Amino acid sequence: MKVLEFHDLNPEDSLKLTFEGTFDQQTALERELEPILQALEQYADEWMPDVVEGKRRRKYARAAIWKALEEKRDEKSTSIVLGRTKWPALYMRLGLYFPPLPPELRISLEVQPLSFFAEEARCRKFVDMVRAWASRYPVSYASAHSLADRGLADSPLFGRDMQTSIRDGFDKIYEVFWLNVFGPRLVETVGRERMLSTPAHRVEELPNGSVLLVTWPTAADFASHEAREAQARAHVHLRPDLDLPTVRRTLRERSATLAPVEPRFHPDVAPLLSRVVDGVAIHERQRRISEFNAWQPPEPEEWLPADAALPPDVEDPKRAREHYGYLAEHLVALLHTKVPSVFEATPESLTAVDYQFWHEDFPRVFERHNIDAHAVPAIGAYLGEVLVRHLGGQWIPRQKLEEAQVLVGHRVWLPFVRAWHYMRSCQSLLDYSLTQLYRVAQRHRS
Numbered sequence: 001m002k003v004l005e006f007h008d009l010n011p012e013d014s015l016k017l018t019f020e021g022t023f024d025q026q027t028a029l030e031r032e033l034e035p036i037l038q039a040l041e042q043y044a045d046e047w048m049p050d051v052v053e054g055k056r057r058r059k060y061a062r063a064a065i066w067k068a069l070e071e072k073r074d075e076k077s078t079s080i081v082l083g084r085t086k087w088p089a090l091y092m093r094l095g096l097y098f099p100p101l102p103p104e105l106r107i108s109l110e111v112q113p114l115s116f117f118a119e120e121a122r123c124r125k126f127v128d129m130v131r132a133w134a135s136r137y138p139v140s141y142a143s144a145h146s147l148a149d150r151g152l153a154d155s156p157l158f159g160r161d162m163q164t165s166i167r168d169g170f171d172k173i174y175e176v177f178w179l180n181v182f183g184p185r186l187v188e189t190v191g192r193e194r195m196l197s198t199p200a201h202r203v204e205e206l207p208n209g210s211v212l213l214v215t216w217p218t219a220a221d222f223a224s225h226e227a228r229e230a231q232a233r234a235h236v237h238l239r240p241d242l243d244l245p246t247v248r249r250t251l252r253e254r255s256a257t258l259a260p261v262e263p264r265f266h267p268d269v270a271p272l273l274s275r276v277v278d279g280v281a282i283h284e285r286q287r288r289i290s291e292f293n294a295w296q297p298p299e300p301e302e303w304l305p306a307d308a309a310l311p312p313d314v315e316d317p318k319r320a321r322e323h324y325g326y327l328a329e330h331l332v333a334l335l336h337t338k339v340p341s342v343f344e345a346t347p348e349s350l351t352a353v354d355y356q357f358w359h360e361d362f363p364r365v366f367e368r369h370n371i372d373a374h375a376v377p378a379i380g381a382y383l384g385e386v387l388v389r390h391l392g393g394q395w396i397p398r399q400k401l402e403e404a405q406v407l408v409g410h411r412v413w414l415p416f417v418r419a420w421h422y423m424r425s426c427q428s429l430l431d432y433s434l435t436q437l438y439r440v441a442q443r444h445r446s
Contacts, residue, residue: 001059015111015144017110017144019106019139020141020142023137029066036094046122050083052068052082054067095108117219120218134212139210146222149222149223151281155175176231178231180213180215195213197237223254228252231251261293271348273430303412309405330378339356345382345389349386350434363428363429377401386434391445408445
């Protein structure tokens with residue numbers, strides 16, 4: 001069963017639900033979790049999970065869930081993941097915590113894409129499911145909203161450090177999302193009468209004293225002018241200390257930040273930048289696209305005219321070329337697990353290497369002397385080998401690696417010098433990408 005993994009899909013926004021409640025540890029687990037699964041099966045419909053993952057992957061069934069929970073259980077906790085093999089994609093984690101930890105039920109759920117929840121009827125079913133859960137398992141706070149907008153709201157930190165956030169939780173109304181469940185303590189802090197009079201699409205008091213609040217009929221258009229106005233008014237109503245124009249402006253700025261931007265990247269680095277923006281957090285994606293649209297990589301300087309090439313100064317040129325191949329194999333050994341295409345030594349593998357080093361923040365994370373002594377020679381040799389194999393280049397060996405050249409057309413390129421520039425910082429991985437140098441060399445080979 002091939003489960004839809006979010007990292008394999010086009011980067012899109014998701015509907016993200018977080019739910020932390022309590023459960024009765026004295027009751028048999030199957031009986032205690034029955035209401036969760038019953039509501040899920042009743043209301044999920046098109047995004048219903050069809051796969052259960054414990055220590056192994058099984059087709060969705062109640063028996064599979066009980067088996068997975070059992071095999072993943074340790075002294076303090078157990079957890080399983082529910083997913084889907086068909087669109088829309090789903091990641092749902094169900095976790096249980098046992099004494100000596102406080103008995104706690106945690107559900108984290110993402111459905112991609114968020115646009116799936118553009119229909120009011122589908123959203124109503126989602127809300128009814130959360131209502132059923134919150135009525136059965138008391139929560140201090142639960143919410144569902146755009147994953148990207150959550151990021152811009154700095155959820156769940158809301159401007160606090162991690163320790164403070166863990167200690168205090170959602171102890172006051174930091175934000176009002178599309179769907180909210182406020183537990184009894186939060187309700188009393190705000191005032192039950194004020195809470196129930198919130199201007200919103202749906203406000204309902206639950207049997208256990210919690211209050212369910214939905215700001216707008218549909219989740220997908222949370223960033224529209226009308227939905228943001230409803231969100232702002234609900235937030236200010238619950239937090240009279242806040243200023244409506246300020247809250248309104250902040251929400252509209254977030255909507256503008258998330259507005260789609262058409263990529264117009266410099267063609268020499270477009271393959272790399274496309275991977276980079278796909279790898280950033282979804283709430284940063286449009287901003288990064290705008291930045292890269294305006295960014296121009298510096299023109300490569302690691303070359304000489306062919307008539308200015310340094311002549312070979314090694315006793316055995318063949319042996320020197322074999323040594324460059326040996327150095328290139330070091331890069332293959334370093335990256336082959338994370339970048340399988342590195343075996344192929346193609347222009348596309350250069351882009352994959354560029355992205356992997358950027359993704360790992362390699363120049364910052366690893367020790368400088370190891371980078372210069374081992375990574376730079378391996379990268380330079382690998383780049384040179386790709387120039388030789390795919391552009392008909394010829395190595396001109398030199399005793400000093402930084403002087404070694406690859407003749408392509410009317411230019412000689414200095415791949416080890418490029419590799420040294422490349423490994424200075426995370427930004428230099430973009431400024432001096434292997435992808436760009438190859439493309440420029442390709443244009444100038446005739």
